[in-house]
Amino acid sequence: MAKFVIEGGHQLRGEITPQGAKNEALEVICATVLSKEAVTISNVPNILDVNNLIQLMMDMGIYVRKEGNNTYTFKAENINEDYLHSEDFKERCTALRGSVLLVGPLLARLGYAIIPKPGGDKIGRRRLDTHFTGIQKLGATFAYDNENQLFNVTAKELKGCYMLLDEASVTGTANIVMTAVTAKGTTTIYNAACEPYIQQLCRMLNQMGANIKGVGSNLLTIEGVEELHGTTHRILPDMIEIGSFIGMAAMTESEITIKDVAYDELGLIPDSFRKLGIQLERRGDDIYIPEQHIYTIDTFIDGSIMNFADAPWPGLTPDLLSVFLVVATQAQGSVLIHQKMFESRLFFVDKLIDMGAQIILCDPHRATVIGLARQNALRAAKMSSPDIRAGIALLIAAMSANGTSTISNIQQIDRGYERIDERLNALGAKITRVN
Numbered sequence: 001m002a003k004f005v006i007e008g009g010h011q012l013r014g015e016i017t018p019q020g021a022k023n024e025a026l027e028v029i030c031a032t033v034l035s036k037e038a039v040t041i042s043n044v045p046n047i048l049d050v051n052n053l054i055q056l057m058m059d060m061g062i063y064v065r066k067e068g069n070n071t072y073t074f075k076a077e078n079i080n081e082d083y084l085h086s087e088d089f090k091e092r093c094t095a096l097r098g099s100v101l102l103v104g105p106l107l108a109r110l111g112y113a114i115i116p117k118p119g120g121d122k123i124g125r126r127r128l129d130t131h132f133t134g135i136q137k138l139g140a141t142f143a144y145d146n147e148n149q150l151f152n153v154t155a156k157e158l159k160g161c162y163m164l165l166d167e168a169s170v171t172g173t174a175n176i177v178m179t180a181v182t183a184k185g186t187t188t189i190y191n192a193a194c195e196p197y198i199q200q201l202c203r204m205l206n207q208m209g210a211n212i213k214g215v216g217s218n219l220l221t222i223e224g225v226e227e228l229h230g231t232t233h234r235i236l237p238d239m240i241e242i243g244s245f246i247g248m249a250a251m252t253e254s255e256i257t258i259k260d261v262a263y264d265e266l267g268l269i270p271d272s273f274r275k276l277g278i279q280l281e282r283r284g285d286d287i288y289i290p291e292q293h294i295y296t297i298d299t300f301i302d303g304s305i306m307n308f309a310d311a312p313w314p315g316l317t318p319d320l321l322s323v324f325l326v327v328a329t330q331a332q333g334s335v336l337i338h339q340k341m342f343e344s345r346l347f348f349v350d351k352l353i354d355m356g357a358q359i360i361l362c363d364p365h366r367a368t369v370i371g372l373a374r375q376n377a378l379r380a381a382k383m384s385s386p387d388i389r390a391g392i393a394l395l396i397a398a399m400s401a402n403g404t405s406t407i408s409n410i411q412q413i414d415r416g417y418e419r420i421d422e423r424l425n426a427l428g429a430k431i432t433r434v435n
Contacts, residue, residue, distance in 0.1 A: 003408040004421060007430035008380060008401035011291070012254035014427045018242050018261060019045040019418040020070060020235035024197035026098035027174045028204050028233055029053055032074035033062070033105035034178060035208055037230030042071040044235060048415040049098055056092050056099065059083055075230075079110065090116045090150070100128060101171060103153055104178035107140055113153040130165055130172035135179050137163045138187065160185035160224055168193045168218065168312035174201055180222045181210040187222040194218050195313035196265040200236055207231040237262050240319045241417060242287070243269050244392050247323040248424075249289040250278045251330055251400040256427060258287040267314045274298075275306060276324065277331055294373060297333030305368075307336035318342065322393040325349065329357040329378065330400065331371035338366050348390035351383045352397055380405040388416035395420070399429060 020043035029050070032039040044050060054072065058064050061080030065073045083089055084106075093099035093116045106113035132142050132151075140155040160183050165172065173193040178201075180187035192198070194217055202215040208231045211223040242261050249256045250273075263270070263285055270280060270287070277295030281288045297306050310318035318341045325337045329352060339345050343364040353359055355378040358370040380403030385391030391413035398405035407413075410433075413420060421431040 001408060002410050002433055002435045003406050004395065004398075004410050004413075005432040005434055006395065006398040006405045006407065008378075008399055008403060008405060010399070010428050010430050011252055012249060012256050012424065012427040012429060015257045015259050016245060016423060016427060017259040018237040018245070019047070021045070021197055021238040022047060022049060022240070022416050023170065024200050024235050025050045026053060026101055027171075027197060027201045028235065029057065029074065030098070030101040030105050031178055031201060031205060032057075033076045033079070033102065033109055034181065034205075035228040035230060036075070036077045037228075038073050038075045039208070039230050040067065040071065040073045040232045042232070042234045043237075044070045044072055045238065046070065046418045048411060049096060052092065052096050053098055056089075056096065059088065059092070076109075081110065084114050089114075090148070094149075100131065101175055101178075103131065103151070104135065104175040107135065107153055107155055108158065108179050108182045111155055113151075115151045115153070117149045117151070128172075130167055130169040131175045134163055134165060134172060134176035134189070137161050138176070138179055138183050140179070158183035158224075160187035160222065162188040163190070165189065165191040167191070170195055170198060173198055173220075177202065177205070177212065177220065177222065181205055181212070181225065181228065183222075183224045185224055187224070189220040189222070190218065192218050192220045193312060195317075196236055196239070196267075200233075204231060204233040207233065236265055239266055239269060240317065240389070242266065243273070243320040244323050244396070244417075246273050246278065246280060246287065246289060247327040248396050248399065250276070250292060250295055250327050251396050253291055253293055254289070254427075255291040256289055257283070258289070260285055261287050263287070268316050269320065272308065272316055272320075272324070275308075276327060276335070277333070278327070295331050297328065297331045297335050297371060299333070305334050305336055307338055309338035310340050318345070319389050321345070322348070322389040323396065325359075325367060325369060326352060326393040326397050328369040328371055329359070329397070330374050332373035334368065334370050336366060336368050340365060345387070345390065348386055348394065351381065351394060352378070355379050355381045355397055355401060357397075377402045379403065382406045382408075384409045385412040388412055392417060392420075395431075399424075399431075
């Protein structure tokens with residue numbers, strides 16, 4: 001089991017380019033199952049979750065060719081249906097949360113799908129009801145095999161309909177859209193997720209011959225088509241990695257430039273960091289963060305304590321709240337972090353408290369951070385990464401701490417961040433990977 005050994009207290013200098021977006025990559029790679037023709041996708045991040053999905057696609061009999069750095073061609077002309085019933089397929093899907101995104105494409109393509117209960121982050125209950133209820137309304141039947149923990153999904157015919165989603169689930173919306181693009185008739189999805197990665201998926205499907213209207217809104221109208229063809233597609237830069245780099249620069253008093261960020265797709269992220277007192281400047285499509293010793297958290301207009309809460313797009317993404325929390329520990333001022341979606345995502349704060357941070361965990365969803373204004377640097381510690389986003393928050397804390405820290409279970413970080421140790425070391429960090 002690999003770990004990171006981090007020598008804290010080093011400033012970063014230079015330029016860094018964000019990887020392709022993890023969440024978009026999982027969606028668009030699964031969407032290639034919908035066509036028998038070649039689909040070429042560029043800016044694919046070289047991270048564990050995506051690599052595991054690509055290997056799963058190959059094991060399913062889908063032709064995959066690496067065209068160069070971060071570019072792949074997928075051709076799902078043939079699917080090995082025997083493999084879908086195998087123990088190996090079950091094990092791979094169980095270890096990969098993104099495998100649930102295969103339900104819609106397999107159902108649309110084969111008329112059935114077999115999906116084990118997916119794995120992934122241990123951040124609390126992540127229900128699949130929105131996926132399954134929406135797909136059921138299109139004509140599918142679900143049966144859960146409790147003994148083997150398998151979902152068996154079948155559909156003699158998929159027919160379009162109107163549906164109002166009970167939550168604006170991103171993966172739920174993606175799965176329903178991929179099921180509906182070849183269903184007969186018109187599908188209307190209200191309260192659909194509309195974040196940039198869903199927009200990207202819809203644009204790629206439209207390039208493949210789908211007819212999706214309302215892209216970018218929470219009301220999607222899909223006219224079913226007979227079949228989809230091939231296309232080329234480029235994945236957006238990962239907004240979560242961009243936000244992580246902004247927080248990292250602030251915590252380590254560093255001056256860095258984040259290149260090619262697709263700034264117009266970042267939504268509230270830049271202004272939310274500004275509310276933490278962090279200076280950042282847009283330069284074309286880059287973000288420049290100057291060296292800053294003290295950053296002061298804003299208050300609301302009436303002087304009350306600032307709070308950050310996650311919300312469906314265009315609200316603030318829940319994936320960055322862990323970064324906001326750790327960055328606030330060295331700010332001047334106080335802030336309430338409200339993680340609404342996942343009940344276990346804030347439990348990593350005990351590690352930060354051990355490092356000297358002043359944090360009150362109010363309940364599983366809320367934490368109050370009292371900023372230390374750098375009067376007391378965080379102490380080095382031995383830690384374990386419970387999930388991707390907490391892992392990067394702990395790495396940021398360790399990079400700013402006095403002394404040498406270790407983080408174990410770093411495969412959780414590798415699931416979402418491409419060669420993070422190498423890329424940060426190139427800017428001046430001191431991170432050693434120990435196997």
